[in-house]
Amino acid sequence: MNTTFLDDTICAVSTAHGAGAIAIVRLAGNDAWSIAERLFTPQGFPHREGEPSLKSHTAQHGFIRDPKTADIIDEVVVIPYKGPNSYTGSDLIEINCHGGSVVTAEILNACLECGARLARAGEFTERAFLSGKIDLTQAEAVLDVIQAKTVRQRQLAVSAMAGGLGAKIKAVRMELLTLLTEIVAGIDFPEEVGDAPTERIESVVEQSEEALERLLKTARSGHFLRAGMKVAIVGKPNAGKSSLLNQLLSYDRAIVTEIAGTTRDALQEPLDLNGIPVILIDTAGIRHTEDTVEKIGIERSAMAVEEADFILMLFEANTAWSQEDSRVRTLIGKKPFVLIANKVDLSPGFNFDEFLNGKQAEDSEAGEPVAKLEISAKTGEGVKNISSVIENYVLTEEALKQAGGSLNQRQYELCNSAHQALRLVKETLAEGLPQDCLATDLKLAVDRLSEVCGESVSEEVIAQVFANFCIGK
Numbered sequence: 001m002n003t004t005f006l007d008d009t010i011c012a013v014s015t016a017h018g019a020g021a022i023a024i025v026r027l028a029g030n031d032a033w034s035i036a037e038r039l040f041t042p043q044g045f046p047h048r049e050g051e052p053s054l055k056s057h058t059a060q061h062g063f064i065r066d067p068k069t070a071d072i073i074d075e076v077v078v079i080p081y082k083g084p085n086s087y088t089g090s091d092l093i094e095i096n097c098h099g100g101s102v103v104t105a106e107i108l109n110a111c112l113e114c115g116a117r118l119a120r121a122g123e124f125t126e127r128a129f130l131s132g133k134i135d136l137t138q139a140e141a142v143l144d145v146i147q148a149k150t151v152r153q154r155q156l157a158v159s160a161m162a163g164g165l166g167a168k169i170k171a172v173r174m175e176l177l178t179l180l181t182e183i184v185a186g187i188d189f190p191e192e193v194g195d196a197p198t199e200r201i202e203s204v205v206e207q208s209e210e211a212l213e214r215l216l217k218t219a220r221s222g223h224f225l226r227a228g229m230k231v232a233i234v235g236k237p238n239a240g241k242s243s244l245l246n247q248l249l250s251y252d253r254a255i256v257t258e259i260a261g262t263t264r265d266a267l268q269e270p271l272d273l274n275g276i277p278v279i280l281i282d283t284a285g286i287r288h289t290e291d292t293v294e295k296i297g298i299e300r301s302a303m304a305v306e307e308a309d310f311i312l313m314l315f316e317a318n319t320a321w322s323q324e325d326s327r328v329r330t331l332i333g334k335k336p337f338v339l340i341a342n343k344v345d346l347s348p349g350f351n352f353d354e355f356l357n358g359k360q361a362e363d364s365e366a367g368e369p370v371a372k373l374e375i376s377a378k379t380g381e382g383v384k385n386i387s388s389v390i391e392n393y394v395l396t397e398e399a400l401k402q403a404g405g406s407l408n409q410r411q412y413e414l415c416n417s418a419h420q421a422l423r424l425v426k427e428t429l430a431e432g433l434p435q436d437c438l439a440t441d442l443k444l445a446v447d448r449l450s451e452v453c454g455e456s457v458s459e460e461v462i463a464q465v466f467a468n469f470c471i472g473k
Contacts, residue, residue, distance in 0.1 A: 006029075006090070006127060006130060006131070007029070007030055008029055008030075008117055009027065009028065009029030009030055009031040009032050009035065009115065009116045009117070010027070010028055010029055010116060010117055010118070010119035010120075010123055010124070011025065011026060011027045011028075011108060011111040011112065011116040011117070011118065011119060012025070012026055012108070012118060012119035012123075012124070012471045012472035013025055013026075013104045013108055013471075013472050014026045014094075014124075014472035014473060015099070015104075015472070017101060017104075018099075018100075018101065019099055019100050019101075020099030020100070021098070021099055022096055022097070022098065022099055023096075023097050023098065023099040023100070023103065023104045024094055024095065024096055024097075024472075025094075025095040025097060025104060025107045025108055025111065026092070026093065026094055026095075026119075026124060026472060027091075027092070027093040027094075027095070027111055027116060028086075028087075028088045028090055028091065028092045028093070028119075028124055028127065029090055029091065029116070030090065030091070031114075031115055031116070032090070032091040032092060032093050032116070033054065033080065033082070033091045033093070035093075035111060035114040035115065035116060036054060036078060036080060036093040036095075037053050037054055038067060038114055039064050039065060039067060039107075039110055039111070039114065040053065040054070040060075040062055040063070040064060040065075040076070040078050040095075041053075041062050041063045041064075041065055042060055042061070042062040043060075043061045043062045043063075054078065054080045054093075055080070056080055056081060056082035056085070057079075057080075057081060057082075057085070058079070058080070059077050059078070059079045060077065060078050060079075060080075061075075061076075061077050062075075062076065062077075062078065063075055063076065064076050064095065064097065064107055064110065065110075066106075066110060067110055067113050067114055068113070073103065073106045073107055073110065074097045074098055074103050074106075074107065075097075075098075076095050076096055076097045076107075077096040078093065078094070078095050078096070079093075079094045079096065080092070080093050080094075081093070081094075084131070087124065087125075087128050087133065088124055088127040088128050088131060088133070089127060089128060089130075089131025089132070089133050090127065090131070095107060118471075119471055119472065120466075120471070121466060121467060121468075121469045121470060121471050122143075122465075122466030122467070122468070122469025122470070122471075122473060123466070123471075124472070124473055125139050125142050125143075125466065125469060125473055126139070126462065126466045126469075129454060129462075134163075135163070135166040135170075135453040135454050135455075136166075136452070136453055136454030136457060136462075136465065137160060137163075137165050137166040137169065137405070137411065137452065137453055137454075138160065138161050138162075138163055138166055139454075139465065139466070140160075140408060140410075140411075140465060141157045141158070141160035141161035141165070141405065142157075142161055142469075142473065143468060143469055144156070144157035144160070144161075144226065144408075145157040145158060145161060146469075146470065146473065147226075149272075149277055150225075150272050150275040150276065150277055151275045152225060152274070152275025152276060153225050153226065153275065153277070155275075156221075156222065156225055156405060156406055157405075159405045160405025160406070164405055165215075165405035165406075165407075165411075166452075166453050168211065168215060169215065169411075169415070169449055169452050169453055170449075170453055171211075172208050172211045172212060172418075172449060173446055173449035173450060173453070173455075175204055175207070175208055176204065176205075176208055176422075176442060176445055176446050176449070177446050179196070179200070179201060179204045179205075179442065180439065180442045180443055180446055182196045182200075183195075183196050183201070183435050183436075183438055183439055183442065184439060186435060187435065187436045187439065195435050196435065198429065201425075201429060201435075201438070202426075202429060205422050205425050205426055205429075206426075208422060208445075209419060209422045209423070209426075212415055212418060212419040212422070213419065215407055215415055216407065216412065216415055216416060216419065218405070218406035218407055219406065219407045219408075219409075219411075219412040220394070221394055221395050221406050222405075222406025222407055222408060222412075223408075223409070224276060224277075224309070224394045225275075225276060225277070225394070225406070226408065228270075228277035228278065228279055229276060229277070229278050229279070229309045229310060229390070229394060230278075230279045230281060230307060230308045230309045230310070231278050231279065231280055231281065231308060231309070231310045231311070231312060231390065232281040232283055232304045232305050232307075232308035232310075232311050232312070233245060233280065233281065233282050233283060233312045233314065234283050234304075234305055234311055234312070234313055234314070234328055234331070234332070235313060235314035235315060235325075235328055235342075236315070236316075236322065236324035236325055236327075236328060237324075238316070239314040239315055239316055239342060240314055240316070240342040240343060240377040240378070241282055241283065241314055242267075242282055243342075243377035243378055244312070244314065244340075244342070244375070244377040244383065244386075245267065245269070245280055245282040246377075247377055247380050247383045248271060248280060248383065248386070248387075249269055249271060249280070267281070267282040268280070268281050269282075273387050273390060273391065274387060274391050276390065276391060276394050276395070278390070281304045281308060283304050283305070302331060305331055305332060305335065308335065309336075310335070310336050310337065310338075310390060310393065311332050311335050311336070311337035311338070312337070312338050312340055312386065313328060313329065313332060313337050313338065313339055313340060313369075314340045314342045314377075315328075315339075315340070315341060315342065316341075316342060316343050317341040317342060317343050317344045317346070317347040317350045317355065317374065318343045318346040318347040321355065321356065332367075333367070334367040335367070336367070336370050336393065337367075337369055337370065338369055338370055338371050338372070338373060338386065338389050338390075339369040339371075339372045339373070340372075340373045340374075340375055340386070341355070341372070341373070341374045341375070342375055342376065342377050343376060343377075343378070344374045344375065344376055344381065344382070345376040345378065345379055345381060350374060352372050352374070370389060370393055371389045373385050373386060373389065410452075410461075410465075411452050414448045414449070414451050414452045415448070415449070415452060417444070417445075417448045418444070418445040418446075418448040418449050419445075421441045421442070421444040421445040421448070422441070422442075422445050424441040425438050425441045425442055425445070428441065
């Protein structure tokens with residue numbers, strides 16, 4: 001892996017562009033300290049002879065001056081960090097200046113004038129990874145923290161950033177690596193070492209497989225918390241879809257009338273559902289119609305169902321189950337969905353089983369609902385239960401706590417590959433084949449887990465991970 005660029009001194013604005021009270025310009029690298037000393041004049045200068053102008057891990061008030069004219073650019077607070085005790089592992093300088101595009105640009109230009117170069121996206125964190133300050137799962141968690149839009153997203157990312165997720169993966173990898181070393185030693189020195197005990201191999205592989213299964217269970221939650229979840233509200237006309245949308249949003253977003261077919265197009269609205277980023281989609285009622293505009297709306301409803309991660313299917317509790325309801329159920333197919341009886345305020349004594357009365361069998365092409373709920377979208381009765389069902393579907397809280405975070409797509413694919421390799425090891429054991437047949441699959445599992453945390457990873461993968469970062473982090 002090429003790390004010669006670590007000798008470069010890099011600089012960047014680490015705060016958002018635009019007007020603000022405070023901004024931060026960062027310097028890191030071999031010449032960061034000397035550049036900062038050239039630009040920074042401490043308050044009360046000149047200081048006593050022999051006293052350094054910068055003290056590591058100490059905030060110092062003073063001024064940044066133009067390196068050519070010595071004119072003051074801004075009054076600042078400089079916080080220097082002497083490597084290796086810094087975020088990047090090298091000398092790191094943070095210049096806290098007044099916010100604003102002009103001030104930050106001038107300080108940045110002054111750093112460039114003194115020999116620094118502009119940092120690439122994510123290069124500060126990339127250096128932290130390459131210098132061994134953090135592993136690759138922690139680096140990816142840094143990006144998740146920055147991009148978090150809900151409290152739960154932030155909590156999930158912080159737990160991984162603390163190293164919990166990486167520690168779990170490294171522990172599995174070390175167990176498998178130790179076992180692989182024993183097996184290879186037995187193959188290379190059959191008389192002196194001999195085969196590893198079958199019971200030990202079975203025990204380590206079984207425990208490792210279970211640990212990876214726990215990690216893999218976190219991937220779905222992680223995906224929805226990072227990328228968000230599309231939830232489509234579907235049903236026949238006048239089932240109460242728009243009223244439910246308004247209830248979930250807590251304001252009147254959709255037009256609601258007694259006229260069937262009022263909604264002609266799919267409406268999309270974001271919702272923070274107890275920390276889960278959700279996109280709610282209100283669809284046109286699904287029925288047979290000759291109205292050209294309504295037909296287009298129904299086609300878009302079908303597209304919304306296809307693209308959705310989760311479905312809320314409404315039907316009217318105060319009217320009989322219809323062919324239109326069956327059409328909606330069939331349209332959902334095998335997608336996860338909640339079957340919701342709306343308008344229960346107009347149907348006292350409503351009972352799900354009595355109402356459906358075999359309709360589930362008629363709609364055998366559709367999957368079973370995740371839950372069955374009774375609500376009144378008009379009064380709000382029972383609507384909170386929908387949020388609870390979605391939350392329980394998305395979150396595997398215990399798995400997340402045990403794992404110390406959740407796997408992203410890259411991590412999931414590698415851990416899943418390692419898990420499959422362990423299954424092959426178990427099959428080889430069951431067939432009673434020689435131990436040299438185990439080594440290949442066991443090594444594959446170790447290699448995949450090494451890639452997850454970055455012990456062994458290509459420059460291409462590193463570039464892909466850090467390309468999504470902002471400049472300055």
